[in-house]
Amino acid sequence: MGGFLATVLICDDEPALRELVRVSLDDGYEIVEADNGNSCLSAVREHRPDLVVLDLMMPQRHGLDVLDDMRADGDLARTPVIVLTAQPSAGDDALRRGATRVLEKPFDPEQINAAVEEVLTEHRE
Numbered sequence: 001m002g003g004f005l006a007t008v009l010i011c012d013d014e015p016a017l018r019e020l021v022r023v024s025l026d027d028g029y030e031i032v033e034a035d036n037g038n039s040c041l042s043a044v045r046e047h048r049p050d051l052v053v054l055d056l057m058m059p060q061r062h063g064l065d066v067l068d069d070m071r072a073d074g075d076l077a078r079t080p081v082i083v084l085t086a087q088p089s090a091g092d093d094a095l096r097r098g099a100t101r102v103l104e105k106p107f108d109p110e111q112i113n114a115a116v117e118e119v120l121t122e123h124r125e
Contacts, residue, residue, distance in 0.1 A: 005030055006120050009049035011040035013058045024109035037061025052081045056090050071098040080119045
């Protein structure tokens, strides 16, 4: 990645899913994790990640609400967000609300790694 260490925030209430995303990514990323919607929003504001991988079904604050809050915040509005969901209709809603990309669960580890790389490359250009 040419000396650029991208920060990826993984927001999911299931530890196993956060781990799956983490181990699916190539080396060269700084990983930050959050286990609910409120901590995700706090982590986005604190760490200013280059990309957020966001589950929709989370306690305290739904992923769509997190996405809405990010898109309404001038400092965070352009942060790319890959949404993970088991519900295709929720994925469509996420895209309408500004998600960069949607991956349906269950996803292939290579699929998440490729999506992260593609989104980060597009966002840097």
